[in-house]
Amino acid sequence: MTALRYDALDLPVRAALPALRTALEGPGSAVLCAPPGTGKTTLVPLALAGLLDGPDGAGERRVVVAEPRRIAARAAARRMAWLLGEKPGERVGYTVRGERQVGPRTRVEVVTTGVLLQRLQRDQELSGVDVVIIDECHERHLDADTVAAFLVDVRAALRPELRLVAASATTDAEGWARILGDAPVVEAQGIAHPVEVVWAPPARPVRPPHGMRVDPALLTHVASVVRRALAERAGDVLCFLPGVGEIARVAGQLGDLGDVEVLQVHGRAPAAVQDAVLAGGERRRVVLATSVAESSLTVPGVRVVVDSGLAREPRVDHARGLSALATVRASQAAGRQRAGRAGREAPGAVYRCWAEAEDGRLPRFPAPEIKVADLAAFALQTACWGDPDAAGLALLDPPPAGALAAARDVLAAVGAVDAATGRVTGRGTRMARVGLHPRLARALLDAAPLVGTRRAAEVVALLSEEPPREYGDDLAGAWRSARRGGDGYAARWRTETRRLAAAAKDASSRADAPEETSWSEDRVAGTVAALAFPERVARAVGGGVYLMAGGTRAEARQGSALAGAEWISVAVADRPVGAGHARVLLGGHIDEDVARRAAAPLHSEGDEVAWSGGDLVTRHVERLGAVELTVRPLKNPDPALVREGLLAGLREEGTGLLKWSRGAGELRERLAFLHLRLGPPWPDVSEEALYARVDEWLEPELSKARRRADLGRIDAGQALARLLPWATGEATRLDELAPERFEVPSGSRIRIDYSDPEQPVLAVKLQEMFGLAETPRIAGGTAPVVVHLLSPAGRPAAVTADLASFWGGGYRAVRAELRGRYPRHPWPEDPATAAPTRYTKARQAQKEAQREAGQRGTGG
Known part of the structure; x- marks a missing residue:
């Protein structure tokens, strides 16, 4: 049966197997580039394990295949088992978080990269494993990059005979070859069916994605394009959307398709649904999927792809401490991968929900997760590996220094690493073995002795996969909904709870304390969230707004069960477009005692002297980060602090x-x-x-x-x-150089205006400057002043920096304009030789007469 199924498939990657075997028998590592549909994921592991009949058979080896997603791992194992005429758990098995199908005869085990990472930390030699295949390495998930770096270390230091293969449909072959020690690149030629591209942009502009938000108008357009594709093309339709919420919304708009079956595929979908999608069916289907369907196994029957052009990628804001997935424009490489799904089995078509002119502006490749994601889990893994700085690891991209430093700060705050050396502590090792983000591991291990292992595990399971929005924003309420829920989320939550409870008992360094039954569920849920996110314990500041210990303000929704609480712990938050504050999406009730316990490393107390509200404020303050706990005025503040506060005011x-x-x-x-x-x-x-x-x-x-x-x-x-x-x-x-005043020919001492340092101004009545041929100069004669010559009424009549030129030319026009208006003042034809005066003609004549009379009297 094995040969029959193998020959019937006749997968193109068969031609590359000899070269791949040669590479593994020689250098011991290889990069396999194989287009979609060639059998890279299913045939190669079986061949390398020696499980194929015929000339390709060889001595049996144990092969581990690392896939980026659970859905791909399960599907690949089931497909390989089918090729052998078996069920998973016999010669082919799989292990994903919370599920394991492996038996004593298993030769090929498909795992997620996260599972393999945990296994490497427990057993660096990977005892009993002969070959490791890192599949879909082009997706640049952080776990996959880390696994590859650790395996290179293992080959170099412990097991040079371990064989490594980096496999992908589209990848940086040269980069991966370098990482694996100048490994040979083996290429398999696929059978490329033509895929017609149909550009289908919305008729009206849509708002770009922001955070997790997608414009509903775009989703309505995607649904209409699906209907168009069903009408214009034959075969099943595979539609790519960024997340579960968008899939549900589009599915709701396609509820009247009659005989067409609508399926929803994502990482949270039940295994039965995932299996049904990959098994095919007799009815025509529309498969709404996230990027999990980009590069996993072939979805049978698909001839048409509808691509929304959006994807979800991890992002982290280190300043605010609020990290989450973000909706982004999918890269050109992702677009090619998605389009290729339509041509796996026959010619097909892809409907792209954006304009052709936009395509060239899209990023060429998705951002490597190591460049944009929260690195706390990565930093803990590298610390456990013995390389806290990741300086000695073979990584395609080094971690950003700022992000890695922020991650180490988080680890030090939860006691996972030594703050001075960055080396892992015993507590950090136990946290890493739990298989959670370090924040959640801290919450699980520290909450278990307080509230009981089971209750701690239940709440952490809620935090590890954000509950559906319909569960509400109150963590305790969401907990109760999950307990009584019969939906897919509740089923996954129960499975994860069992895993975490067992992991907590295994990782605990002490006997579990009796469950604290006197604590309400509200207090338990809030405490666990506070232990996970201590910088997000928050105190009410009025108007439904809370100030987190980390300094961010967050607002509870109107009507929220959290509203009115003095203290809350914020588990999930975002910042809507145009909003002044973050918005609490999930949080719990706590009190000040819980806040103090959870955020103890953020506690400080001391004298504060600061410039605030336009004056110096002196007080003694006790804080949890940015949150003030107690304040009292200071009577005799430290003079040095006072001086610094006044300087801040200046x-x-x-x-x-x-x-x-x-x-x-x-x-x-x-x-x-x-x-x-x-x-x-x-x-x-x-x-x-x-x-x-x-x-x-x-x-x-x-x-x-x-x-x-x-x-x-x-x-x-x-x-x-x-x-x-x-x-x-x-x-x-x-x-001398910058005189306050200048004595003009009339004898007046006129103030010089230095308000414009480039052009000091002397504003003086025109008649007072008669007889002065040259412009006054200051600064040792290097700078002429600008003379504003005023009318008898004190209004500007002329502006000049060259008085001689003005007397010779511009004066005549001023004289002609003003002498009729001011006939009582002198307007000589030759101002350069005229006597300066500050008076009218009559007053000047009177002054002169008085002077002559005085002279005669003196002479007499």
């Missing part, structure tokens, strides 16, 4: 806090002019420069100040004078 509000008389302001303007025109030793008096030199000019007045009012009494001009260049003697030339 930095925030500027030197305007000081007392600036008119003379002080003018001194600052004169100094700014000299610094710009002559440079040092004349000081820079900008806000930034004054703040930088505050010790030189504002002491000792600053050290005596205790509040804003004290700053307002400091004479800024007197303080500023300290910056004058007294040491060089240049300070005595201030009035």
Whole structure:
């Protein structure tokens, strides 16, 4: 039967098997590039295990195949078992989280990369395993990259005879070959059926994805494209959508398709549904799937793909501490993979729900998870491996330094690594063996002695896979819904609870304490969430808004069971578009005692002196991170803290806090002019420069100040004078180089305006400048002032920086315009030789007569 099924399939990868065997018998590693549908996932493991009859048979080996997803692992094992005429658990088996089908005769075991990672940490030699195949390595999942790096270490240090294969349909072959030690690249040629591309963008613009949100208008359009594809093409339709919620929404819009069966496939779908999709059927089908269907086994009967163009990728905001999946535009590589599903068995078509012009702007490849994901679990794995910095690991992309540092901070806070060395602690080793994110592992291990292992496991299981939104945002309420629920989520939750309860008992370093039955379910749920996310314990600040210990504000929904609580623990949150605060999606009730216990590493107490609300605030504060627990005023604050607080006020509000008389302001303007025109030793008096030199000019007045009012009494001009260049003697030339006033020909002393340091201004009545041929100059004759010549009414009549040119030309036009309006004032034809005056003609004549009379009287 084995030969019959093998010959009937006649998979193209058979031609590449000799080269692959040669590579493994020689260098011991290889990169296998095989297009979709060639048998890479099903035939190669059987061949390398020696389970095929005929000339391809060889001595039996034990082969482990690592798949990125549970659905792919189960499906691959079932398909290989079918090829051998067996059921899973005989010569082919599988192990995924919470499920194991392996027997004593098993030669090929398909596992998820997460399972293999755990196995490597327990048994670095992988005893009894001869070959490891890392399938679909192009997807660049973090677990797969980590597994590959660890296996390279194992081959180099412990088991050089262990054979490694990196397999993918589309991958960076050269990069993987380098990682595996210059491994040979083996290529298999596929039978490519043509796939027609149909561009089907929405008729109207749709909003781009944000966080987990997808514009409902796009989903309505996708449903209409599915209907169009059913009408225009034969065969089953495979539709790619980003997540479970979008699948459910589109399925609801396709509920009236008559004889067409609509199936929903995603990582949370029941195994029976997944099996039904991969088994095919007699009725025509529409399969709505997430990216799990991109590169797992062939879905029989599919001739048409409808691609929404969206995908979900992990993202983390290190500043806010809120990490989650995000909806993004799918890459060009993902688009090719998805389109290829339509041409696995025969010619097909792909309907792309975006414009052809947009295609070239899409990213070429999906972002490697190591570049964008939360690295806490990765950092714990590398610490357990003995390489906390991951510096010695063979990784295609190094982890970003900032993300890795943030991950180590998380691990240190939960006691998984030593804060100084980064090395794993005994507690960290136990946490890693639980098979959870370190935060959830911490919650499980620390909550079990408090509330009992079973209850701790139940709540952590809720946190490890976010419950459906219809369960509500109250964690205790969601817990009760899961217990009585009969849906697929509840079934998975019960399975995970059993696994976690067993793992907690195995990992515990002490006997489990009796269950704390006096605690309500609300308190239990909130405590477990607080232990997982200590920086998200939050206190009410009014109006339904909470302040988390990490500094982020979050708002409970209207009508939420959480609303009105003094303290909550936030398990899941997001920030809607345009919202000022995060939004609590899942949280629990706690009290201050629980908050203090869970967030103990964030506790601090001390004197705080800060500039707040426009004045100095001095107080003694006890905190949990950003959350204030107790506050009392300080009577005698540390003078050094006071000084720092006042400096903060000067930095925030500027030197305007000081007392600036008119003379002080003018001194600052004169100094700014000299610094710009002559440079040092004349000081820079900008806000930034004054703040930088505050010790030189504002002491000792600053050290005596205790509040804003004290700053307002400091004479800024007197303080500023300290910056004058007294040491060089240049300070005595201030009035010479930048005089406050200039004596004009009429004898008036006119103030020079230095408010624009590039163009000092002398504003003077035109008649007072008669007889002055040259423009006044300052700064040692290097800078002409700009003369604003005013009418007798004090209004600007002309502006000039070249007085001689004005007298010779522009004056005539001004004279013609103004002498009729001001006939009482002199308007000589030759102003350069005329006598200057500040008076009218009559008043000037009177003055001259008085002067002559006085002279005669003196002479008499």
